[in-house]
Amino acid sequence: MKRFSFSLQLLLGLAAGVALGLAARAGEVAWLTTALTQVGSTFVQLLKLAVPPLVFTAVVVSVANLRNVNGAARLAGKTLGWFMATSLAAVVVAIGLGLLIDPGRGVTIALDGAKAVDLEGAGTWTDFLTGIVPTNIVTAFAEVKVLQIVFLGIVIGAAAMAAGEKAEPFLAFSRSVLELVQKALWWVIRLAPIGTAGLIGKAVATYGWDLLAPLAKLSAGVYLGCLAVLLVVYPALLSLAGRVSPVTFYRNAWPAIELAFVSRSSVGTMPLTQRVTVERLGVDRDYASFAVPFGATTKMDGCAAVYPALAAIFVAQVFGVQLGLGDYLLIAFVSVVGSAATAGLTGAIVMLTLTLSTLGLPLEGVGLLLAIDPILDMIRTATNVAGQMVVPVLVARSEGRLDEGVLNAPPQSLEEPPAAPADRDADSRDAEPALV
Numbered sequence: 001m002k003r004f005s006f007s008l009q010l011l012l013g014l015a016a017g018v019a020l021g022l023a024a025r026a027g028e029v030a031w032l033t034t035a036l037t038q039v040g041s042t043f044v045q046l047l048k049l050a051v052p053p054l055v056f057t058a059v060v061v062s063v064a065n066l067r068n069v070n071g072a073a074r075l076a077g078k079t080l081g082w083f084m085a086t087s088l089a090a091v092v093v094a095i096g097l098g099l100l101i102d103p104g105r106g107v108t109i110a111l112d113g114a115k116a117v118d119l120e121g122a123g124t125w126t127d128f129l130t131g132i133v134p135t136n137i138v139t140a141f142a143e144v145k146v147l148q149i150v151f152l153g154i155v156i157g158a159a160a161m162a163a164g165e166k167a168e169p170f171l172a173f174s175r176s177v178l179e180l181v182q183k184a185l186w187w188v189i190r191l192a193p194i195g196t197a198g199l200i201g202k203a204v205a206t207y208g209w210d211l212l213a214p215l216a217k218l219s220a221g222v223y224l225g226c227l228a229v230l231l232v233v234y235p236a237l238l239s240l241a242g243r244v245s246p247v248t249f250y251r252n253a254w255p256a257i258e259l260a261f262v263s264r265s266s267v268g269t270m271p272l273t274q275r276v277t278v279e280r281l282g283v284d285r286d287y288a289s290f291a292v293p294f295g296a297t298t299k300m301d302g303c304a305a306v307y308p309a310l311a312a313i314f315v316a317q318v319f320g321v322q323l324g325l326g327d328y329l330l331i332a333f334v335s336v337v338g339s340a341a342t343a344g345l346t347g348a349i350v351m352l353t354l355t356l357s358t359l360g361l362p363l364e365g366v367g368l369l370l371a372i373d374p375i376l377d378m379i380r381t382a383t384n385v386a387g388q389m390v391v392p393v394l395v396a397r398s399e400g401r402l403d404e405g406v407l408n409a410p411p412q413s414l415e416e417p418p419a420a421p422a423d424r425d426a427d428s429r430d431a432e433p434a435l436v
Helices: 006-026 030-049 051-068 072-101 125-130 137-142 146-190 192-207 210-240 246-263 266-279 285-298 301-318 325-337 349-359 364-369 373-398 404-408 421-431
Strands: none
Touching: 006 030, 006 192, 006 246, 030 051, 030 146, 030 192, 030 246, 030 266, 051 072, 051 146, 051 266, 051 285, 072 210, 072 285, 072 301, 072 325, 072 373, 137 146, 146 192, 146 266, 146 285, 192 246, 210 246, 210 301, 210 364, 210 373, 246 266, 246 373, 246 404, 266 285, 266 373, 285 373, 301 325, 301 349, 301 364, 301 373, 325 349, 349 364
16 A cells, blocks of 8 residues: 555545445445444544544643744734634635525425434533533543633643743643654554545445435535635635645645545544645644644634535525525624634534524524535535645745745655654754744
8 A cells, every 4th residue: 555645545445435335325235334334433433532632732732832933922813813814705605605506495304303403502602602611621531522622721831831941841741642642643544544435435325315315405505615615715815815826735735635524523634734734835833733733623614614604594594584684794703703613523513503593593403404414524624624724824924934845845755654843843943933
C-alpha cells in the first residue's frame, strides 16, 4: 500500500466500500452488513477515544503558546472575524438555494411518526449557553462534551499563561500528552482506508439510495449548497483575500477533506487537518496550533450554516409555516453566532434544534431528517474541515505568516508520522517573525 498515496488509498477504500455495500444489499448478505458496520463503528470509536485528551491538551497548549506571539489578541480576533464572515456567506448561499428549489414544497411525509428529539436541554439559547460550563469535570470528559472540554482548556490555558514559570511543569506534561495522543491517533488515521470501506459500505448496505426518495430535493440541496461553498465561496476568498490559488489549496488540503467526508468528525480529523495546514499549506505552526483546534470545535459552515438553513426552510414548508424576511435574518444570525453548538462531533442535530426553536418551528421536524442525517453529514463535515483550513490560510497571509515555499511546493508525503512540535519550536521560535 505504500506505493499508493494516502488520498488514493482512501479512494480505493471508498470504492471497495460501495462495492461491498451494494453486494450486501443486493444479495441480502446479513453477515457482510454486520462486518462492514463493525469495521466502520470501530474506526469511528478509535477516533472518538482520543477526542477528550486531544481537545483539552491542544487548547491548553495553544492558549499558553499565545504568550510567545506578539499581537495574539489581534490574531485571535481576525480568526474569529473570518469564521463569522465565511459562515455568513455560507448561510446566504443556503437561504438563496432554499428559496430557489423549495425543498419541502409538495413533499408528503407521514407526520404522525415524527417525534421531537430529546436533546437533554440543548434546544434553547439559554440551555446552550449554560451547558458550556461543566458542573462536573469528570462528566465532561466521560461523556465527551466537547464544548465543556474546550471551556476548561481555555480557562486552564489562560491560567497557565498568567502563572508564568510556575505552570511550566504542567505545560510540559500537557505538551507530552498532546504529542503522545497525536502519534497514536496518526496510527488510527493510517487505518482510514479500511475504516472508509466499512463506513461507506454500511451506509450503502443499510440505507441504499431509496431512502433519499422522499427527501431527494433537500438532500440534493444540501450537497449543492455545500459544493457551492467549497467551489465558489472558498475559491473566491482564497483568490481575492488570500492571493492563493484555489487549485493549489485543494490539491494540498484534499487528504483532510477526504478523511472528514468518510469519518464525519471534524474533531477526529483535527490531527490531519493541523498537519496539512502546517506542512502542506504553509501556515505558521504557532498560529495553526491555536486556529485549527479552535476551528475544529467552532467552525462549521456545513453543519451550522448550509444544513440548518435548508432544513429550516424544508420543515417550514412541510408543516405549512410561512417564513418572512425576519425569519431568514434569524436563520443567518443563528448560523453565525451559534455554530459552536455543533462542537465538532458527528451530526448537526443540536444546531438544527437550536435553529428550529429560535424560529418557533415544530421540533418534530428534526425527527423527519434523522434517517438521512448520516448521508448528509459526509458532505457537511467535508465543508466544515475545508473552512477550518481556509481561514488560517487567509489570516496567515494577512499577517505575513504564510510560507510560500511550502504552499507552492509539491504536496509533502503524509506516509510518515508528524514530527514532534516541541522539537521544531525549540529550534525555530527565535527565527520566526513576530506579529506586529
